Amino acid sequence: MTGTTASDGPAAPARSGAAARRRGRPPRTESAGTRDRILDAAREEFSVHGYEKTSVRGIAKSAGVDSALVHHYFGTKEQVFEAAVEVAFAPVLAARSTVLEGPLDEVGERMTRMIVGLWESPVTRAPLLAIVRSAVNNEIAAGVFRRLVTSQLLRRIAGQLDAPDAELRAELAAAQLVGIAMVRYVIKVEPLASADAEQIIRRVAPVVQGHLTGR
Structure with a gap:
């Protein structure tokens, strides 16, 4: 019976594309108009709610994207x-x-x-x-x-x-x-x-x- 080495253990599960991708980084298939859509949503949110009551999460929801994507393109509120x-x-x-x-x-x-x-x-x-x-x-x-x-x-x-x-x-x-x-x-x-x-x-x-x- 042949001995096993430490490397013979079960292989680690492959990371999914979403997990492997850096958090907040848009996929390559992301539409070129995403940034403009976020800006349009931001202007609408700021217009309706003002700066104080507008949040990055609210902008993201209005634009139909994840909050991490807003941070990726623009940073802070x-x-x-x-x-x-x-x-x-x-x-x-x-x-x-x-x-x-x-x-x-x-x-x-x-x-x-x-x-x-x-x-x-x-x-x-x-x-x-x-x-x-x-x-x-x-x-x-x-x-x-x-x-x-x-x-x-x-x-x-x-x-x-x-x-x-x-x-x-x-x-x-x-x-x-x-x-x-x-x-x-x-x-x-x-x-x-x-x-x-x-x-x-x-x-x-x-x-x-x-x-x-x-x-």
Whole structure:
């Protein structure tokens, strides 16, 4: 009778593909649109529930994926929010060049028309609402929004102004427009909520221009 060695024992069961795969790593067959689906779900969750009450698990459930997949693509909830903000804010950044181009004495109207136009469009209004509602109620969300707006928009507008207080001027102009957006589109106070968009632009643009280039 031949002796057995330690290696002759029963073979270890083969690990399944799911177990062998690193936790949270998407399979190769994962749809290329998964990341976008997660972002869409995140914007919807943040819009409905705000930053505080939104969870990675809730985003995953809404997107029809596992929570580990959300972490794989984005990391923490703050990072998911930042990615959602960047995507939602993309139209603002894309339209930024139209604000910075042209005569400086018309920049107030261009800036006002850009912001009002983005809020008037149903496509861009929903993600903007998600950002604003979350930023108002949570300092982490506010910090993410603040970093993006400051670095990508306000500093560039301030760079076009020939004034020692250029950054303050740009921030005052932005505050004017954010206030209009809050009252008209978020709180929906009448008669501003149902006023004609062109009427709003005509009346607000000179105020924004005054903040930017006035004495």
